[in-house]
Amino acid sequence: MQKEAAIREPLILGDKSYKDITDDVVGPIEGKAPKAWKLMITITSIIAFYGVGCITYLIATGIGVWGLNKTVGWAWDITNFVWWVGIGHAGTLISAVLLLFRQKWRMAINRSAEAMTIFAVIMAAVFPGIHMGRLWVSYWVLPLPNQFGSLWVNFNSPLLWDVFAISTYFSVSLVFWYIGLIPDFATIRDRMVKPLPKKIYAFLSFGWSGRAKNWTRFEEVSLVLAGIATPLVFSVHSIVSMDFATSVIPGWHTTIFPPYFVSGAVFSGFAMVLTLLLIMRKTMNLENYIHVRHVEYMNIVIIVTGSIVGVAYLTELFISWYSGVEYESYAFINRFSGPYSWAYWIMMTCNVITPQLFWFRKIRRNLLATFVLSIIVNIGMWFERYVIIVTSIHRDYDPSSWGEFHATFIDIGIFIGTIGIFGTLFLLFARFFPVLALNELKSILKSSGENYKKLHHKDH
């Protein structure tokens, strides 16, 4: 059995046995829905319905109902898309990269982080979908034989790379998540007394029986999937950044975009994981499994990636001046002093300055401060995309076509709506799915549980 240093903080607090872990996680699924959950899902559903209404109106009328104009042809739509995709990066990072690094603390958070990833990527996919205007011909992005020639899709275009990257990312994350869920569904199936839920969980568990050979395969599949999901995560946001970087727009045409976008994505993804988990651990009584130590680890990731993002902002500014290209320089001068300077400074404050507070151990380990800062990071990262997209195109080469973007209520409605849909999906997940990876937590109980650590400590 693996042993762990006694001075290392335990990952599972309290006097827990295998049975307790099952009870703590499956208990809430078996019981009645708590009032707080019902209240929250009512609110998120209302917001979701409003969003669906706005989307329906948009599709019925046309994308002219957005505030886009001749100069600013991309605004909230693509901002929201990149924001959601970025958030979606934390889940796979936690489950794949941290698995390769054998980080045991990921086991308390990977299940819900992966769920968050999947829901966030679904929300991201909404935006390019509705931006097409004619959603019913969205299959045109696939290389299918057609009656136009056959005229194929353009494989030289980063926008098409994105189609492949996002769909691969979504389906691989889904498979990764589901393979991990199967043994836990089996646990629920074997405990459930009510006949209908028992049948449903039996179906979902695919007849998992937990044989030794099954577990060997399970671990191999998890490892290999983690191995291929790791470069996948990095490729996905690199490709998203190439949507911009391969264009010739000053402010977008930058070679640092891929690493800058990837670290930004991890940064915002971890912030969203923290926002959700800090609420979940409290409302679902998971304080023993997701505690200060886990939050601290995540905050360390936030400060590292946040600082990388900060360096990227400064590098961009420096290079725009150093390049000697006047258009490039103007794009950045306009960014921090033009009509959108307020957005630029919100971005700077939220992404670069406030996360530096995490250098203080007290703040890193303070749950309330973390919660507030995680929301600030999410706001900041939304503004980052808004700044990159809108400020770079609102003043183009021809001053007579300079303009500004004004969001309409449909722009706002759809964005808020996706948050509602995302919230609803996540709440459904929290209610009916095992929110912690039971089988993985049980496997680290003896090496990282508080009670077992004390026991070993006494031995020596």
Add this chain to the structure above:
Amino acid sequence: MLKKVIHAMYNDEETLMDAARVLKKNGVRVKEVYSPFPIHGIDPIIGVKRTRLAIASFMYATTGTILALFGMWYFMIHDWPMNIGGKPNFTLLQNLPAFVPITFEFSVLCAAHGMAITYFIRNKTLPGMPASNPDPRTTDNMFVMEVTTDQNHDHSAEDLETMLKDSGIVEISVKDYQ
């Protein structure tokens, strides 16, 4: 002779491992172990071979790479070459840099899904399959070792039962089967 299957239940994976080691020393074959999580180190004791899923996954990835490259050569070079911003469209080699991202994504797609499907089929875990763990507690906190008389002709059922009873079990059940 009537075949018998013995299920010995343990509440700790280490006790089960020790028991399995002792049984192996006495020449008893353990047919199966059911556990709520992977027990590291049990495989060599009960004779479970290493899975070849990773090799399968590599083969799926290679298939994906070839398919993606062939597809893009056909679409972009052979069937309908297009001049897009003067980008090279005459040979696959010249156009290759632009094809790298999709080749990579498609290889990953094929590797992941191919491996997942193989995993489900080999494990016999597919939607609607019935579960076959001997006791519902094996997905919660109990560990069950399955020993059959069929695989252990040198030992009688009583022998096996006494051997298992001494190994720190919680429960034991002996059943006849065909």
